[in-house]
Amino acid sequence: MALDPSYLEYPHRSYGMDHDRYDWSMLADRKPVAWPDGKRLALWVNVSLQYFPLNQSGKPFAPVAGMTTAYPDLRHYTLREYGxxxxxxxxxxxxDRYDVKPTFAVSARLAERYPYLIKKLVARGDEIIAHGWHMDAPHFGGQDQAEEATLVKKSLQTLREATGQPVTGWLSPSKSQSSNTPELLVENGVEYMCDWINDELPYNFRTSAGDITAMPLSTELEDRFIMHANLHSESEYADQIKDAFDYLYAEAGDQGGRMLALSIHPWMLGQPHRIGKLEEVLAHITSQDGVWSASAGDIRTAWQAAQ
Amino acid sequence: MKEDPGLYDYWPYENRPKITWPNGARVAFWVAPNIEFYELDPAVNPHRKAWPRPVPDISGYGTRDYGNRVGHMRMMRTLDKYGVRGSISLSTALCDHHPEIIQMCKERDWEFFSHGIYNTRYTYGMSEDQERAMIEDAVETIHKHTGQDCSGYLAPALTHSDITMDLFAEAGGIYTCDLFHDDQPTPVHVRSGKKFISVPYSLEMNDTIVYVVNKIEPRRYGEMIKANFDRLYEEGKDNGVVMCIPLHGYQVSHPHRIKAFEEALEYITGHSDVWVTTGREIAEYYIENCYDEAVADITAKGAA
Structure with a gap:
């Protein structure tokens, strides 16, 4: 019994990362970020508006929070539609009650299906970013390049037409990418992506088509992750977000601007028994003067200006 | 395959020879930060997949990378505040990738022990020569970058073979963290007959097991740690015990978790009869002061 000898070879064992996408750096070592008006913490509330098709293929993996029963899974289809x-x-x-400025990550297929909702969001003046074609159209390693290129292009085209916005942000369905996704995003005019969860501030990410900003959208603090994946209670959700805010707000006092990235889903927090917890969290956060509630695009711009 | 790993004998918790820790402490308390490097596109092991999704699995990779970019410094500041020196379970390739982290740990006189080369390279399927080469590589890497002799072992991604302990003892190691059978150190059989022991490294207190496997709430983790400590502190009056908290920068250091952990750490270090120490110091003390008596007691009870 033995493994192939290459299993004990380590071709990337050298300084920095084992790939060339971004530089190795520790958050605490970086030049402190100053947010506009001397604010300590940038609050990014990212609302995912997702379309989960009933005829889910689940290939090569099922979407996070997708259909689970045999066809037709009316149960999960309608639970997601509820949002x-x-x-x-x-x-x-x-x-609106807490004067928080949200950012909406929208499945392009949803924009096609529910123009009323898109018009409503556009009229509010909120930023809309692309959330792929729909939840069952993942980007993944080994995906056919032309197929993925079409997916990126038609998603952005559909959303740009529906919103009249430039749509420069991107969140992949299930936060999954292929090795080509960042290049395709840059080629299609996307300036930042939210799929990499390895940091708490934006950072520069290299592609062969030019640089893009990685805007880490925390999974650990996501409503779906805490209540749906971990099955923690609504009260626990509120406690965890408040604890996270308190910690980051204090740390920002010592180390420079911090960002609290809250990923939420109306199908989760929009339920009558949960919405009060979102309100509780927003009340807690916005009670502090040093909080800057801003869209993802504005946070990215401010971060760039601070570099 | 064997029915029993053959690494230790049954040895009931009651009526053992008394362990007296330095200064009469009841609990030897150590914290083991796992400082790991996971590869984005590792060599394929036919016995275990590295990532659930096709490469690049950026969710899994990014989760771990967060520990090095953000989590490590936050954890270190917290341990510094309570005078705790970490005993690092180290993916030794991190010495090459992120020497800044190694330097900060060296400055604090933290212990480095082997957790393999990468946490995406598994022992499964290796020949004896291959596993020996991996272990020796890790031991040499730690010595080269830190000047320390590697005393402890936690197998990479908890992947073992039947001879992992034998090989590590032959490479100069004196303790393993891979066995979860006891709250005291225990002798471990190795084929060379060297004095080699298990130092308790609690999976139940391990933040990854707590958060990922058991899906525990952060504040409840703090309560679990305190309850674990309270009982061991009580029992430690009669016979010294070990408490370990294994940590990961990508778990406990998230902003919604670190405060509850800090409160538990403050609670433990606020007690007088606690020896705040490292894995190596526990192992050396035990081998010097307790090992022979333990072996005699185990032998006598086995014969009885």
Whole structure:
């Protein structure tokens, strides 16, 4: 018994990362970031508006929070639809009540299907970023390049037409990428992507088509992750987000600007028994003067200016 | 395959020879930060997949990379505050990739021990020569970059063979963290007959097991740590015990988790009869002061 000898060879064992996408650096070692008006913490509330097709193929892996039963999975289809019909309007009220500026990551297929909702968001003046074609159209390693190129192009085209916005941000379905995704995004005019969760501030990411900004959208602090994957209670969700905010807000006092990236889903937090916890969290965060609630694009711009 | 790993004998917790830790401490308390490097596109091991999604699995990779970019410094500041020196379970390739982290640990006189080369290279399927080469590589790397002799071992990604302990003992190691059978150190059989022991490294207190496997809430983790400590501190009056908290920068250092952990650390280090130490110091003390008596007791009870 033995493994192939190459298993004990380590071709990337040298300084920095084992790839050339970004430089190795520790958050605490970087030049402190100053947010506009001397604010300590940038609050990025990212609302995913997702379309999960009933005829899910689940290839090469099932979308996070997708269909789970045999066809037709009316149960999960409609639970996710609830967010786009009902939950979103509760979320919007909560944002307005606490003067929080959300960013919406939208499945392009949703924009085609529900123009009312898109018009509503556009009229509010909120930033819309692309969330892929739909949740069952993942980007993944080994994907046919032409197929993926078409997916990126038609997603952005559809959303740009539907919103009239330049749409310069991107969140992949299930935060999954192929090795070509960053190049395709740059080639299609995307300036930042939210899929890499290895940091708490934006950082520069290299592609063969030019640089793009990585905007880490925390999975650990996501409503779906805490309540749906970990099955923690609504109260626990609120406690965890408040603890995270308190810690980052204090750390920002010593080390320079911090970013709290909250990924939320109206199908999760928009339920009547959960919306109060979103309100509780937003009330807690916005009670501090040093909080800057901004869109993802504005946070990226401010971060770039601080470099 | 064997029915029993053959690494230790059954040895009941009651009526053992008394362990008295330095200064009469009841609990030897150590914290083991796992400082790991996961590869984006590792060589394929036919016995275990590195990532659930096709390469690049940026969620899995990014989760771990967060530990080095963000988590490590946050954890280090917290341990510094309570005078705790870490005993690092190290992916030794990190010496090459991220020497800044190694330097900060050296400045604090933290212990380095082997957790393999990368946490994406598994022992499964290796020949004896290959596993020996991997172990020797790690031992040499630690010595070259830190000047320390590698005393402890936690197999990479907890992947073992039947002879892992034998090989590590032959490479100069004196303790393993891979066995979870006890709250005290215990002798471990190795084929060379060297004095080699298990130092308790609690998987139950391990933040990755807590957060990823058991999906525990952060504040509850803090309560679990305190409860674990309270009982060991009580029992340690009669016979010294070990408490370990294994950590990962990509788990406990998230902003919604670190405060609850810090409160537990403050609680433990606020007790007088706690020996705040490292894995190596526990192992050396035990081998020097307790090992022979333990072996005699185990032998006598086995014969009885």
């Amino acid at each position: 786009n019909r009902v939950g979103i309007f509760r979320c919007l009220q909560a944002f």
